[in-house]
Amino acid sequence: MSYITRHLEDVVIRLSKSFPAILLTGPRQTGKTTMLQMLAKKENIGRRYITLDDLVAREMAQNDPALFLQIYEPPVLIDEIQYAPKLFTYIKMHIDSYHNPGDFWMTGSQVFSLMRGVQESLAGRVAILHMSPMSQREKMNRPPFSFNLDLASLITENENITPITTLEAFSRIWQGSMPGLVSASFANRDIYYSSYISTYISRDVRDIAGAVDVLKFNKFITAVAARTSQLLNYQSIATDAEIDVQTAKTWINILETLGIIFILHPYSNNVLKRTIKTPKVYFYDTGLVCYLTKWSTPEVAEKGAMNGALFENYVVSEIIKNYQNTGIEPFIYFYRDRDGKEIDIILEKDGKLHPIEIKKSVKPDIRITRTFSTLNKAPLEISTSAVICMANNISAFNRENLIVPIWIL
Numbered sequence: 001m002s003y004i005t006r007h008l009e010d011v012v013i014r015l016s017k018s019f020p021a022i023l024l025t026g027p028r029q030t031g032k033t034t035m036l037q038m039l040a041k042k043e044n045i046g047r048r049y050i051t052l053d054d055l056v057a058r059e060m061a062q063n064d065p066a067l068f069l070q071i072y073e074p075p076v077l078i079d080e081i082q083y084a085p086k087l088f089t090y091i092k093m094h095i096d097s098y099h100n101p102g103d104f105w106m107t108g109s110q111v112f113s114l115m116r117g118v119q120e121s122l123a124g125r126v127a128i129l130h131m132s133p134m135s136q137r138e139k140m141n142r143p144p145f146s147f148n149l150d151l152a153s154l155i156t157e158n159e160n161i162t163p164i165t166t167l168e169a170f171s172r173i174w175q176g177s178m179p180g181l182v183s184a185s186f187a188n189r190d191i192y193y194s195s196y197i198s199t200y201i202s203r204d205v206r207d208i209a210g211a212v213d214v215l216k217f218n219k220f221i222t223a224v225a226a227r228t229s230q231l232l233n234y235q236s237i238a239t240d241a242e243i244d245v246q247t248a249k250t251w252i253n254i255l256e257t258l259g260i261i262f263i264l265h266p267y268s269n270n271v272l273k274r275t276i277k278t279p280k281v282y283f284y285d286t287g288l289v290c291y292l293t294k295w296s297t298p299e300v301a302e303k304g305a306m307n308g309a310l311f312e313n314y315v316v317s318e319i320i321k322n323y324q325n326t327g328i329e330p331f332i333y334f335y336r337d338r339d340g341k342e343i344d345i346i347l348e349k350d351g352k353l354h355p356i357e358i359k360k361s362v363k364p365d366i367r368i369t370r371t372f373s374t375l376n377k378a379p380l381e382i383s384t385s386a387v388i389c390m391a392n393n394i395s396a397f398n399r400e401n402l403i404v405p406i407w408i409l
Contacts, residue, residue: 006035007144007325016102019127020095023106026131027259028200031179032107033079048072051079058083065090074103082108088121095125133177133285135321146326147319149354149384157408158394164407166390170302173314176287193291208254225292229309231278267333267346274337286314315358315388318409341371352383359389366397
């Protein structure tokens with residue numbers, strides 16, 4: 001198994017020079033621990049490592065945090081710190097006494113439960129980063145790029161990159177972006193995802209929610225996958241999974257907590273009164289979606305009924321991941337109103353709105369940019385817009401509307 005360089009490496013190194021603590025969150029098996037252990041070796045300062053998956057270490061961290069920090073004295077890497085929330089107070093005390101940058105590197109898989117402890121104890125002392133499954137740019141060994149519609153930046157990105165076919169795009173969508181699959185550590189994709197659901201997701205769901213009907217939960221996560229890139233309809237998901245609506249809402253929150261899905265909220269303000277309020281749901285890993293919805297090959301996925309939803313999920317998740325990988329919080333929304341007008345993505349950047357449509361076509365029609373004018377009533381300025389599609393090169397309809405190939409992401 002060969003290690004694949006992650007974009008967050010530079011961010012961790014940079015932030016460790018000013019923050020006493022770094023907390024790296026994200027779902028299991030995305031490479032959080034592997035990356036930090038690689039960075040610790042490069043540091044060559046003898047950073048200790050301990051995982052709270054170890055029940056003996058976990059018990060000590062919970063019952064005697066002071067002793068724990070005497071044995072595992074900083075600089076230290078503490079894995080799965082969500083299992084010992086009492087540690088946060090003692091980490092704060094240590095930081096306030098010594099003020100050493102980079103003393104504590106921590107990982108955690110359950111974002112919300114972690115955030116409570118961090119906000120209460122380590123506010124202003126910790127840099128929080130999120131690691132998702134690998135981005136397209138990481139898989140292709142390309143440098144990080146926070147996606148934007150600056151033409152000069154896009155032209156630079158366009159250079160020395162070979163365009164991909166639609167089938168190649170769907171091969172990436174179908175294969176997924178979990179490091180274990182990308183590095184070929186696991187040869188059988190189906191067995192990998194089956195184990196991932198039963199071993200990691202189901203276990204973490206039980207940690208958060210207690211006893212869970214595994215069969216119903218599997219129906220539930222499949223129902224969510226079948227609705228990726230769609231408005232979040234709790235009632236229809238609950239019906240498919242044979243659960244009540246409140247349980248569906250709870251389990252959606254858990255999937256978001258675990259970093260399996262993310263919710264995209266609609267752009268709205270007091271002027272745009274006809275906008276809907278319902279968010280959309282996406283998965284960080286399209287391979288998991290394809291597995292759950294039983295698309296057996298990339299070819300079948302490309303021609304199947306979900307091809308547009310899969311393509312949209314891929315584009316949106318890549319943009320989100322690229323921002324996360326540079327340590328930047330993206331301001332990204334979608335638009336839909338009660339008149340049926342839609343805009344797939346709205347990027348808000350530097351006080352301007354950038355509407356973006358996503359199309360699987362090679363030669364998109366300029367008419368699909370007409371809905372962008374809907375945002376003219378918004379208080380922020382409408383700036384450069386784009387269609388992200390399967391075009392071979394960066395191009396433009398006109399000065400206001402760019403054509404951006406998917407492989408630039």
